[in-house]
Each structure stands twice: as structure tokens, then as C-alpha cells.
Amino acid sequence: MRIKENYQGRKVLVIGLARSGLAVANLLTIQGARVTVTDEKSKRELINNIKKLKKGIKILLGRQDSVRLKNLVSEYDLLVISPGVPQENPLVEKARKLKIPVVSEIEAAFNIASSNLHWETLSSPPVVAVTGTNGKTTTCELIAAVLRSNGRRKVIVAGNIGTPLSGVVGRMRERTVLVLEISSFQLENVESFHPYVAVILNITPDHMDRHRTMGKYIQAKANILKKQTEEDFCILNGDDKRCKILEGKAKSQVIFFSSKRALRKGVFVEGKRIVSNLDSRAKVPSDRGELLVKHVRVPGPHNLENALVAIAIGDIFSISRSKIRRAIEAFSGIEHRLEIVREIDGRRFINDSKATNVDACKRALETFPAPIILIMGGYDKGAPYRPLANLVREKVAALILLGQAASRIERELIGSVAIYRVDGMREGVELSYSLSQPGSSILLSPACSSFDMYSDFEERGKDFKRWVKEI
The missing domain is CATH 3.40.50.720 (NAD(P)-binding Rossmann-like Domain)
Structure with a gap:
């Protein structure tokens, strides 16, 4: 420390x-x-x-x-x-x-917390830090639910999730466990930041308007590992080639997770079961109660991956399998992330305003069956939209575009589906309903940030829900 x-x-x-x-x-x-x-x-x-x-x-x-x-x-x-x-x-x-010296807010707040709580006397501070292109917020809340299930320590969630770390330092005590959502922006200027458990969920193109190259984006994410030691843990996505490469940068104990294949060491899916097979240095609890895929209630294969991470952290913190299972079963998701708003005449409206990049939109499309009426657009972050073309062609009945990025999205996806342009969310929601049929999913998954029309993704999601409720 x-x-x-x-x-x-x-x-x-x-x-x-x-x-x-x-x-x-x-x-x-x-x-x-x-x-x-x-x-x-x-x-x-x-x-x-x-x-x-x-x-x-x-x-x-x-x-x-x-x-x-x-x-x-x-x-x-x-x-x-x-x-x-x-x-x-x-x-x-x-x-x-x-x-x-130039430091990020997360670095300054971490240093103050370390000083106030005497973390310099510990081999590792009680901090779990989660980064990745997508899934950070949901994973942080799921991790917190698992850690709270033990009832032994106070758990605070902060960071990029909406409450800055600087805003919670005064509420922390010696036994507080901190769960932090960390963005690539926050990791650009860290030197002393030292999480006990660092998680990198996935890495796909995002924020190219800021980082310019994938190499710089990946390096920013890798900074989460900078100060870790062999006493710490690093959890990486074993199905993501960019994450797997970062194993070489880790000085800590690496745990992989996978929803697609069995692992010699890690947390993975095997048929209907979730298997946790961590290194012997982790204190795996003696309660070996079975965890099943069906215990994960939030929809989508990416949320199954998020649950694998939470299970790994539960094992690291010696939480019993039965408590982990109850926490995961009780977790129903978060606002603006694949949130089912309402169902009208057999049509389901889904708010995925947090899908601020192409990969997040792709994951949403993979989650729901066809036919989908997709509302996309917002502020363009520089990543290509063409990777969505095959999935749009396969599952989307109509594509409704709004915002600054609409013209570019149309150029890259033209020929994949019928495309409509609208001036705002109200028109988009009303048009989506008129184009739908019973059995349709009407999905707001913008693949863009919100700053051309809204202050943040939350305001955008609330606007979508407002007009859905007016139908």
C-alpha cells in the first residue's frame, strides 16, 4: 500500500x-x-x-x-x-x-480513504473494482447483493455508477467493503489506486472519440491492474480475447469466467449448472450448495456472465453457496438496463437506454426474440455500426433512428431493414407502436451516448418511459 x-x-x-x-x-x-x-x-x-x-x-x-x-x-x-x-x-x-501531478477524481478519493482508514497497514484494501465496456453497473449491484448477503460488513457501491467515490468517503468505516464501477476515463490518471479484486468484464470498441485507438482504450482499462500484488485477485472474461491477453499484465491471482466452456480454474457454465473451481489460495466456502443457470433471473447471456463474476467474488469473500444463490435469485435487474417498462396489446416495451455503444445494443438484440422494433441513435462515439447488420437483418422488423448519429447509422445499416427517421423520443415511441404487432418487442437500445439530446442516459430512459406510459 x-x-x-x-x-x-x-x-x-x-x-x-x-x-x-x-x-x-x-x-x-x-x-x-x-x-x-x-x-x-x-x-x-x-x-x-x-x-x-x-x-x-x-x-x-x-x-x-x-x-x-x-x-x-x-x-x-x-x-x-x-x-x-x-x-x-x-x-x-x-x-x-x-x-x-495530474490525477483522476477516483485516485484522489482513494488516497484520502486510504489515509483516513489506515489502509496502508493492510496488504490489500477492501475494494472491489469493476471495469469493462458493458455490464459494469449491473455487475456492481449484483456483487454488492452477494456481499451484503453475508451480513457481516457494510457494503457501499460508488464510482461511475452515479455516486462518486469522493461522495462516500465520509460514510466509510474500517470494515466497509467498497464496490466501485470504474470507467476507462477514470483509469487514465491513476497511480496508487489498488483494488483487492479487479474485474475486467469485456473489451469492445467504445469511446473512440476520446481514446482514438483500441490500444489506448485497452491500456486505460489495464490500469486497474497497475498496483495489484500477488495477494490480490483479478477476474477476467475467458471468452473475450482482449481480456485474456491482459492476464500477462496481472501480478495478482487470475480467475477466468466463461459462459461457453469448462475451465480448469475459474467460474463457468456446465450444462444447467454453474461451477466454481477457484485456485486453492482463495478461501472457497465449505457449503457447496448447487448453483444453477435458472437461478439467474435477469435476462440475457451477458447477465449470466455478470452473475459468474459475482459468484467468484462471493467465493473469494468466503460467502456460503446458499447465500450466494439467494442473492442472485432475488436480483431482478436495474433501471435503464433491459428494463421491461410495460406490455400493451401483446407488445413489450423495453428500456435499454444504458446501451451507449454498439456491443451493448448487440447484446440486447441477442436477448429478445424477433420481431423487434429497434429505436437507435444519439451522440456518435466513433465506433462502426456495421457489425450490427446481420443481427438487425435477422431480428429487427423496423429500425427507428433519432439524434446526431442517425445519418451515419442509416448509411451503415441501409439494406438490412426498413429505416425510419424521427425528430424526438415521443415521435419514435408512437411510430414504434404503430409499426408493431402482437408479439413484438419495442426496444430502445441506442448504441450511442445521449449528450446530443439529453443530460445523460437516465434522462433519455425516463423520457422513453414517459411516452410509453402515454400510449
């Missing part, structure tokens, strides 16, 4: 005043740092978060202040950047030239 970090009296510049920036600015202030926050947005756009800042925090907003601040970067001891801030940000580039 790292030595204690002391922020008392240090001048810190926090870049970005969304949820993560707000939380880390307040946390650093509590630790005695002299904090300045900056954002290119205006005071009017950020007024709600500004009101939540602690007294004494200096605020510089708008492009004009950002340009002026570039000449003042040398005055700061540390830059903490929010996940949405790219590496090419002028303030970040200037700080690096001046050799001023």
Missing part, C-alpha cells in the same frame, strides 16, 4: 464541476486543501452544483477564465480532473509540461 497522502494547505485545481468535480472539491476542502474549481460552462449552467460547494472554494467559470487560468497553472501543487475532461485539455497539458 502507498504512504499517507497529506492535502493540508496544498493548492489544488479541480477541473470539471459535474458530479465528480463537485464531490472531490468538497472532499479536498475538508482535508484542508486550498481548492479552486474551473469549468468551461457558465454559472447559469452550473448554478445547482455551485450552491453545493463548500465555503472557501474559489470558482473560475467559462472559456475566458479557462484561458486566463492556463497562465496560472504553475501556482498549483496538484490537478484533479473529472472523468469528462480529456487528456488534451490545455490546463492538463500545461501541468504535465511543468511536471505538476
Whole structure:
């Protein structure tokens, strides 16, 4: 573990005043740092978060202040950047030239938690960190359900899941287990971040508008392994070739999971059974109650994979098989992720607004039977849509497009299915219903981010549900 970090009296510049920036600015202030926050947005756009800042925090907003601040970067001891801030940000580039440390919000919060809770005295901190292109949120909540089933330790879920780590540090106690959803953006600037269990669910093209190449995207994901030791665990997808390659970067004990084949060591599906065969160094519980595929209630083969990860972590934490099974059976999924909204006249409406990339949309299409009326589109993240063509041709009766990416999606999928263009969600929902028939699944699975029309995927999903309920 790292030595204690002391922020008392240090001048810190926090870049970005969304949820993560707000939380880390307040946390650093509590630790005695002299904090300045900056954002290119205006005071009017950020007024709600500004009101939540602690007294004494200096605020510089708008492009004009950002340009002026570039000449003042040398005055700061540390830059903490929010996940949405790219590496090419002028303030970040200037700080690096001046050799001023630049860290992510997750790194700063982890260091403070480590200091407050004396994690430096432990071989490994009680942290489970989950990354991957898809399935992170569902897997984190499922892991938390399994860990809570033991009833012995407090479990907190945070990170990219909606509540920043900086926002929960004050609620943590010595026996708290932290389950963190970690994005590639958050992993770009970590040095000391050290999870006891690191999970990489899958790696498929995403955020190419930010990372530019798959190599850089994979390296960002691999940073989750950087500080692990042989006392720790790394859980990797044995069916994902990009994940399997990362075994070579791991200094920790590697556990694979697979829904497609038996493994010599790991967690896998064998017929109707789920088998957990971990390395002898893991404390596998003596209660060997049987786990079956049918115990996983959330739909889709990808959710079976998520359950395999939760089972592996349950075994690592010595939770009995019967408790693991009850936790998995009771888990019914999360809002905006393959969420069944309602059924009308034999037509099922499904909210999968969290499907912000092509692979997530593909997984949704694999989950439900034809005929599907698919609503896609949003802000284009740069990945190709052509890989969906065969599945769209096979299962989709009509494709409804909206948002900034609509033209590009149409160019890449033209000829696969009948395509319709709409201006907004209300028109898309109404058209989808008119094009459907009894037995149809009407699926919102955008394959794009939401920022061209909405503040986030949650607002987009709620808008979809609002208009579905109006039918």
C-alpha cells in the first residue's frame, strides 16, 4: 500500500464541476486543501452544483477564465480532473509540461480513504473494482447483493455508477467493503489506486472519440491492474480475447469466467449448472450448495456472465453457496438496463437506454426474440455500426433512428431493414407502436451516448418511459 497522502494547505485545481468535480472539491476542502474549481460552462449552467460547494472554494467559470487560468497553472501543487475532461485539455497539458501531478477524481478519493482508514497497514484494501465496456453497473449491484448477503460488513457501491467515490468517503468505516464501477476515463490518471479484486468484464470498441485507438482504450482499462500484488485477485472474461491477453499484465491471482466452456480454474457454465473451481489460495466456502443457470433471473447471456463474476467474488469473500444463490435469485435487474417498462396489446416495451455503444445494443438484440422494433441513435462515439447488420437483418422488423448519429447509422445499416427517421423520443415511441404487432418487442437500445439530446442516459430512459406510459 502507498504512504499517507497529506492535502493540508496544498493548492489544488479541480477541473470539471459535474458530479465528480463537485464531490472531490468538497472532499479536498475538508482535508484542508486550498481548492479552486474551473469549468468551461457558465454559472447559469452550473448554478445547482455551485450552491453545493463548500465555503472557501474559489470558482473560475467559462472559456475566458479557462484561458486566463492556463497562465496560472504553475501556482498549483496538484490537478484533479473529472472523468469528462480529456487528456488534451490545455490546463492538463500545461501541468504535465511543468511536471505538476495530474490525477483522476477516483485516485484522489482513494488516497484520502486510504489515509483516513489506515489502509496502508493492510496488504490489500477492501475494494472491489469493476471495469469493462458493458455490464459494469449491473455487475456492481449484483456483487454488492452477494456481499451484503453475508451480513457481516457494510457494503457501499460508488464510482461511475452515479455516486462518486469522493461522495462516500465520509460514510466509510474500517470494515466497509467498497464496490466501485470504474470507467476507462477514470483509469487514465491513476497511480496508487489498488483494488483487492479487479474485474475486467469485456473489451469492445467504445469511446473512440476520446481514446482514438483500441490500444489506448485497452491500456486505460489495464490500469486497474497497475498496483495489484500477488495477494490480490483479478477476474477476467475467458471468452473475450482482449481480456485474456491482459492476464500477462496481472501480478495478482487470475480467475477466468466463461459462459461457453469448462475451465480448469475459474467460474463457468456446465450444462444447467454453474461451477466454481477457484485456485486453492482463495478461501472457497465449505457449503457447496448447487448453483444453477435458472437461478439467474435477469435476462440475457451477458447477465449470466455478470452473475459468474459475482459468484467468484462471493467465493473469494468466503460467502456460503446458499447465500450466494439467494442473492442472485432475488436480483431482478436495474433501471435503464433491459428494463421491461410495460406490455400493451401483446407488445413489450423495453428500456435499454444504458446501451451507449454498439456491443451493448448487440447484446440486447441477442436477448429478445424477433420481431423487434429497434429505436437507435444519439451522440456518435466513433465506433462502426456495421457489425450490427446481420443481427438487425435477422431480428429487427423496423429500425427507428433519432439524434446526431442517425445519418451515419442509416448509411451503415441501409439494406438490412426498413429505416425510419424521427425528430424526438415521443415521435419514435408512437411510430414504434404503430409499426408493431402482437408479439413484438419495442426496444430502445441506442448504441450511442445521449449528450446530443439529453443530460445523460437516465434522462433519455425516463423520457422513453414517459411516452410509453402515454400510449
